[in-house]
Amino acid sequence: MVQPLLALRGVSKRFAAVQALVDVELEIRAGEVVALVGDNAAGKSTLVKVISGAGPADKGVIEWEGGAVQIKRPQDAQALGIATVYQDLAMCGNLDVVANLFLGREIHRFGILDEVEMERRTRELLQILSIRIPDVRAPLATLSGGQRRVVAITRSFLDPPRLLLLDEPTASLGFEQTNQLLDLIEELRDRGAGVLLISHNMGDIKAVADRVAVLRLGRNNGLFNVSTTSQEQIISASTGATDNAALDRPPRPEEAWP
Amino acid sequence: MAVRGGWREWRRGIQVRGAGRRRDGRRWYAGHIRTYAGAARRRLREGELGPAPALLALAVTWIVFQSLNENFLSPRNLSVLGVDIVGTGMVAVGVVFVLLIGEIDLSVGSLAGLSGALFAALNVTHGMSEWLAVIIAVGCGAVAGAFHGFVFTKIGVPAFVVTLAGLLAWNGLMLYLLGPESTIHFSEDGLVAELTGRHFGSAAVGYGLAALGTVAYLLVAHYDRGRRVAAGMPYRPVGEIWARTALLAVVVFVAVYVLGRFEGLPLALLILLGVIVVSDVLLRRTPYGRQVHALGGGVEAARRAGVDVARMRISVFVVSGTLAAVGGLFVASRLASATQVPGSGMLLINAIAAAVIGGTSLFGGRGSTWSALLGVLIIQSIASGMALLGVQSAVQFMITGGVLLIAVVFDSLARRAAESRGRA
Numbered sequence: 001m002v003q004p005l006l007a008l009r010g011v012s013k014r015f016a017a018v019q020a021l022v023d024v025e026l027e028i029r030a031g032e033v034v035a036l037v038g039d040n041a042a043g044k045s046t047l048v049k050v051i052s053g054a055g056p057a058d059k060g061v062i063e064w065e066g067g068a069v070q071i072k073r074p075q076d077a078q079a080l081g082i083a084t085v086y087q088d089l090a091m092c093g094n095l096d097v098v099a100n101l102f103l104g105r106e107i108h109r110f111g112i113l114d115e116v117e118m119e120r121r122t123r124e125l126l127q128i129l130s131i132r133i134p135d136v137r138a139p140l141a142t143l144s145g146g147q148r149r150v151v152a153i154t155r156s157f158l159d160p161p162r163l164l165l166l167d168e169p170t171a172s173l174g175f176e177q178t179n180q181l182l183d184l185i186e187e188l189r190d191r192g193a194g195v196l197l198i199s200h201n202m203g204d205i206k207a208v209a210d211r212v213a214v215l216r217l218g219r220n221n222g223l224f225n226v227s228t229t230s231q232e233q234i235i236s237a238s239t240g241a242t243d244n245a246a247l248d249r250p251p252r253p254e255e256a257w258p
Numbered sequence: 259m260a261v262r263g264g265w266r267e268w269r270r271g272i273q274v275r276g277a278g279r280r281r282d283g284r285r286w287y288a289g290h291i292r293t294y295a296g297a298a299r300r301r302l303r304e305g306e307l308g309p310a311p312a313l314l315a316l317a318v319t320w321i322v323f324q325s326l327n328e329n330f331l332s333p334r335n336l337s338v339l340g341v342d343i344v345g346t347g348m349v350a351v352g353v354v355f356v357l358l359i360g361e362i363d364l365s366v367g368s369l370a371g372l373s374g375a376l377f378a379a380l381n382v383t384h385g386m387s388e389w390l391a392v393i394i395a396v397g398c399g400a401v402a403g404a405f406h407g408f409v410f411t412k413i414g415v416p417a418f419v420v421t422l423a424g425l426l427a428w429n430g431l432m433l434y435l436l437g438p439e440s441t442i443h444f445s446e447d448g449l450v451a452e453l454t455g456r457h458f459g460s461a462a463v464g465y466g467l468a469a470l471g472t473v474a475y476l477l478v479a480h481y482d483r484g485r486r487v488a489a490g491m492p493y494r495p496v497g498e499i500w501a502r503t504a505l506l507a508v509v510v511f512v513a514v515y516v517l518g519r520f521e522g523l524p525l526a527l528l529i530l531l532g533v534i535v536v537s538d539v540l541l542r543r544t545p546y547g548r549q550v551h552a553l554g555g556g557v558e559a560a561r562r563a564g565v566d567v568a569r570m571r572i573s574v575f576v577v578s579g580t581l582a583a584v585g586g587l588f589v590a591s592r593l594a595s596a597t598q599v600p601g602s603g604m605l606l607i608n609a610i611a612a613a614v615i616g617g618t619s620l621f622g623g624r625g626s627t628w629s630a631l632l633g634v635l636i637i638q639s640i641a642s643g644m645a646l647l648g649v650q651s652a653v654q655f656m657i658t659g660g661v662l663l664i665a666v667v668f669d670s671l672a673r674r675a676a677e678s679r680g681r682a
């Protein structure tokens with residue numbers, strides 16, 4: 001059997017009054033796009049923060065390529081090659097695009113920031129990803145919401161990630177930008193990276209995901225194969241119309257997507 | 259299976275597959291000057307005025323007082339002014355660091371007082387050598403700052419409250435050290451007294467330093483431009499570099515000339531300028547400074563990007579405590595004695611007001627250590643002008659308060675403008 005790139009085993013997390021995650025299991029293989037769906041407040045973003053180190057779990061095990069790892073801080077996840085685009089973006093409005101991209105991993109020569117090299121690499125990366133930002137020296141607060149999301153996505157590609165976590169990345173993206181992002185996800189997958197994609201848009205999921213994991217009230221509620229599962233089935237699992245205790249329930253052929 | 263190769267390899271693949279994508283990219287490299295001019299226009303439109311309002315305020319202050327009393331801009335008065343600003347200016351530089359991360363340090367006045375008292379007590383009362391006493395006094399400021407930062411970031415007490423406790427406690431310790439006399443005099447030609455007493459009268463030293471500074475600026479600007487040109491990126495036009503250098507040269511050479519007509523270049527002013535230049539490079543040109551600004555722009559964003567927030571915060575409070583202690587030595591040096599004056603609250607108020615009047619934002623993430631110099635110049639000019647005119651300090655306080663209010667209003671408006679753009 002192929003070793004999964006990342007595996008979560010029995011992950012739980014509690015905020016004061018809310019049990020946000022209960023014994024969640026999740027596997028992401030290299031070269032695979034896993035979509036994570038669920039209603040609002042299902043715990044999707046909380047799960048992303050568990051993996052990215054921004055909000056570690058209370059309980060449970062994280063395995064990386066088969067070995068248990070500790071992800072206690074964002075730095076730990078970065079060291080493994082995990083890049084994250086957060087739902088709330090988490091970028092500094094007073095810093096410009098270049099500074100945000102390189103925050104926490106600035107390039108310097110003899111301790112002095114190498115602005116020229118950072119700006120050159122920013123332009124190069126934007127060009128590779130076919131992303132257009134009019135002024136890479138504009139403070140982030142002066143960009144539109146969609147542009148800021150594009151910058152956040154660009155940042156996650158700064159070093160080629162081995163696992164990319166995308167928390168509703170297509171929200172507020174234009175039509176063209178969404179298609180570009182889906183292209184990028186596919187290219188990344190083809191290069192052997194794993195991708196976790198959170199989205200409320202079934203079209204996006206259908207376009208790029210291989211499997212869909214459903215969260216409901218902080219618990220696993222089914223794991224589906226995209227090519228053989230109907231949209232309605234996934235939606236009913238996330239709204240709670242069906243209770244999928246068993247994982248990978250074999251779908252009926254007539255429910256498959258065209 | 260890992261992602262093989264870097265982006266360069268991927269890019270090669272894309273270039274083979276889609277020439278259309280490449281054409282888009284080439285536009286970035288066209289019209290460097292146009293991009294540069296565009297960025298400058300954008301900054302103006304968005305109200306990022308930099309030091310312009312503070313410079314204007316300083317010019318107005320000087321013109322008004324000069325027209326009321328022709329001794330105001332005399333070499334003698336300007337020399338005295340140049341030394342008087344140093345203590346408060348030093349403390350204000352530390353305050354800029356703390357304001358940049360969006361916090362406040364209310365203990366700096368008390369720490370300055372404590373530093374002077376500690377030096378005097380160790381040196382005079384206990385006969386310790388001056389150097390050792392200075393090192394202990396400054397080290398004490400650093401340790402106190404580290405303590406504030408630790409309690410703030412590790413225990414989660416708001417910085418405002420921690421440093422308010424510090425304000426009281428360190429002031430108490432200072433009063434204890436000063437004893438019943440509440441003043442300790444130290445040698446008038448010792449190390450600390452020399453800090454503000456020493457002047458470099460020789461023209462060679464003054465003009466040499468001025469030339470050195472100007473040439474260094476010119477070289478750095480040209481080197482920077484050369485690298486940007488080589489990398490095919492927007493760069494500053496040569497004309498602008500020369501214009502800026504010329505402006506700098508005029509300011510420093512006139513300053514050296516004027517100060518030279520009294521006692522020469524004050525050592526204290528040189529030290530302050532040195533501290534400002536070094537801290538400005540630290541804040542604008544190093545990864546450390548970049549992360550300080552990031553904290554002011556969003557602590558959570560910085561944390562998730564991998565910035566060690568606790569370490570950064572503690573280090574910023576160490577800087578502010580250390581510079582407060584150094585500033586305290588300059589204040590004590592002026593009178594060759596440690597007194598209760600720095601702990602009285604005026605030093606704290608003036609240092610924070612100087613940073614804000616100079617253009618550092620109270621809301622974090624925006625500012626420069628040069629603003630400490632500009633702000634303290636404005637405040638001290640008002641004080642000096644009022645003294646020349648024989649006006650009571652009551653009026654001086656009201657005017658300084660008004661200037662501070664205007665600066666804070668500017669700051670708040672700039673922030674609101676940024677926010678309304680951010681929400682668009």
Ligand SMILES: Nc1ncnc2c1ncn2[C@@H]1O[C@H](COP(=O)(O)OP(=O)(O)OP(=O)(O)O)[C@@H](O)[C@H]1O
Pocket residue numbers: 015016018020038039040041042043044045046047087
């Ligand atoms: N920092 C926090 N403090 C307290 N409760 C929190 C915190 N973060 C999340 N929660 C709670 O945890 C639960 C899951 O939230 P989460 O943000 O993970 O949902 P989500 O699935 O991402 O929803 P959405 O689709 O709206 O983004 C919610 O009930 C939320 O109120």
Ligand SMILES: [Mg+2]
Pocket residue numbers: 044045046087167
């Ligand atoms: Mg969410």
